[in-house]
Amino acid sequence: MSAMSKLPADFLWGYATASYQIEGSTTADGRAPSIWDTFASKPGKTLDGLDGTHATESYAKWQDDIALLKSYGAKSYRFSLSWSRIIPKGGKDDPVNDAGIKHYSDFIDGLLAAGITPFVTIYHWDLPQELHDRYGGWLDRRIIDDFANYAAVCFRAFGDRVKHWLTINEPWCVAVLGYCVGIHAPGRCSDRTKSPEGGDSATEPWIVAHNEILAHAQAVKIYREQFKPAQKGQIGITLNGDWCMPWDNSPENIKATQDALDTAIGWFADPIYLGYYPASMKAMLGARLPEFTPAELALVHGSSDFYGMNTYTTKLIKAGGTLEHHGLTDSTFTRPDGTQLGVQAHCSWLQAYAPGFRALLNYLWKKYNMPIYVTENGFAVKDEGTKPLSEAVEDTDRVNYYQGNLEALLAAVAEDGCDIRSYYGWSLLDNFEWGDGYVTRFGVTYVNYDTQERVPKASARFIATWFKEHVAA
Ligand code: GBH
Numbered sequence: 525m526s527a528m529s530k531l532p533a534d535f536l537w538g539y540a541t542a543s544y545q546i547e548g549s550t551t552a553d554g555r556a557p558s559i560w561d562t563f564a565s566k567p568g569k570t571l572d573g574l575d576g577t578h579a580t581e582s583y584a585k586w587q588d589d590i591a592l593l594k595s596y597g598a599k600s601y602r603f604s605l606s607w608s609r610i611i612p613k614g615g616k617d618d619p620v621n622d623a624g625i626k627h628y629s630d631f632i633d634g635l636l637a638a639g640i641t642p643f644v645t646i647y648h649w650d651l652p653q654e655l656h657d658r659y660g661g662w663l664d665r666r667i668i669d670d671f672a673n674y675a676a677v678c679f680r681a682f683g684d685r686v687k688h689w690l691t692i693n694e695p696w697c698v699a700v701l702g703y704c705v706g707i708h709a710p711g712r713c714s715d716r717t718k719s720p721e722g723g724d725s726a727t728e729p730w731i732v733a734h735n736e737i738l739a740h741a742q743a744v745k746i747y748r749e750q751f752k753p754a755q756k757g758q759i760g761i762t763l764n765g766d767w768c769m770p771w772d773n774s775p776e777n778i779k780a781t782q783d784a785l786d787t788a789i790g791w792f793a794d795p796i797y798l799g800y801y802p803a804s805m806k807a808m809l810g811a812r813l814p815e816f817t818p819a820e821l822a823l824v825h826g827s828s829d830f831y832g833m834n835t836y837t838t839k840l841i842k843a844g845g846t847l848e849h850h851g852l853t854d855s856t857f858t859r860p861d862g863t864q865l866g867v868q869a870h871c872s873w874l875q876a877y878a879p880g881f882r883a884l885l886n887y888l889w890k891k892y893n894m895p896i897y898v899t900e901n902g903f904a905v906k907d908e909g910t911k912p913l914s915e916a917v918e919d920t921d922r923v924n925y926y927q928g929n930l931e932a933l934l935a936a937v938a939e940d941g942c943d944i945r946s947y948y949g950w951s952l953l954d955n956f957e958w959g960d961g962y963v964t965r966f967g968v969t970y971v972n973y974d975t976q977e978r979v980p981k982a983s984a985r986f987i988a989t990w991f992k993e994h995v996a997a
Pocket of ligand 1: 542545693694697764834836873900950957958966
């Protein structure tokens with residue numbers, strides 16, 4: 525790579541967050557409960573029984589968040605809207621809450637006044653509880669029109685100023701963690717000791733995913749037909765997906781690696797960008813995988829203007845697992861020679877491995893041929909949550925993670941020719957890490973949860989300097 529390689533001047537970079545993970549103020553200004561309020565309030569569902577009641581108090585402290593982003597030189601901020609602040613009961617015939625609209629409208633104005641481009645996620649997992657109670661939320665096809673209506677309310681209220689939209693964040697996590705493993709809201713699975721109210725891990729995740737894809741596509745259709753001509757923005761979905769490499773060169777592990785990628789990524793990306801579910805998933809699931817009608821397929825195929833990519837790690841894949849949501853494969857970070865793939869994070873599922881980040885960018889660019897927006901990427905330093913502040917802010921493992929991945933991103937652009945338009949670090953702040961509570965910290969900013977004091981970590985300074993040096997003027 526030439527030392528002069530730079531990202532284009534309009535490259536968007538900044539940080540990502542999500543409403544329930546940062547906002548707090550869960551009863552303010554007419555907000556109604558989401559499935560995450562309900563799930564987190566049940567005993568044993570989150571670490572230390574904690575929830576998003578306070579989080580980083582970003583609903584109240586929104587001006588501080590904007591000032592922080594500005595101090596970091598961020599060009600853009602990715603955040604999500606809370607459905608139950610905007611339409612408390614959620615449905616298409618339910619009232620819109622003007623106070624919720626006003627909050628986000630003021631926030632968007634504040635970002636723009638600070639020169640920061642808003643990138644807005646419409647749904648990041650906090651479904652209005654009422655829709656779950658009414659018809660089972662994502663399990664029922666009524667969600668499609670209710671979601672599309674909610675999205676239209678957002679386009680109408682904010683689309684004059686918001687030109688970058690994401691429909692749903694990581695539909696895989698909603699389907700698998702919420703309706704198969706039961707470790708995320710609404711906590712459904714086949715195990716009645718964990719989910720007494722019902723659930724079927726063998727069928728529900730595939731139905732939920734199908735409805736998510738249709739809801740996303742319906743929202744995009746409305747945007748393109750009714751709003752895009754005047755508002756001229758872009759809209760897409762963002763998918764989680766970690767790079768997979770065969771554990772060794774055996775044919776069965778090479779095949780398993782593609783099965784793992786199909787289930788992690790192709791499950792959603794193939795219908796949306798290519799127009800069909802992966803053949804490996806049809807073979808695995810048979811009639812349990814829902815089918816699209818021709819009309820639905822026409823709606824779904826091509827329903828994203830770009831590839832939204834959330835990624836964290838790389839896995840080594842072995843054939844022979846028992847979990848269908850991993851394509852009946854197993855994964856490990858331990859190579860055949862016993863060494864570890866990368867530096868271990870606080871979460872068991874995350875190790876740093878920059879070559880995998882570059883390989884994934886290339887795989888997605890070649891397979892789907894869409895501009896890529898990296899919408900999340902980040903690292904939780906091991907044991908950071910129990911370190912004193914002075915040590916926690918010297919987050920060397922996180923600096924190394926970002927350095928490796930940003931160099932990989934630049935190489936993917938400058939040497940491999942991938943079309944990459946954004947990079948968002950997860951996250952601006954330490955925040956509510958879902959079932960893992962507050963001990964796992966992903967922020968480039970340390971949050972003292974007793975005082976809500978924000979303290980920049982070394983990684984925030986590193987990223988600011990890196991983009992200053994690597995984005996064309
Ligand atoms: C993102 O998900 C989320 O968008 C964000 O809200 C979250 O805070 C952030 O990552 C950090 O976790 O061991 O089988 O349970 C990341 C994608 C996919 C990573 C599921 C964890 C757990 C797999 N996640 N994975 S499992």
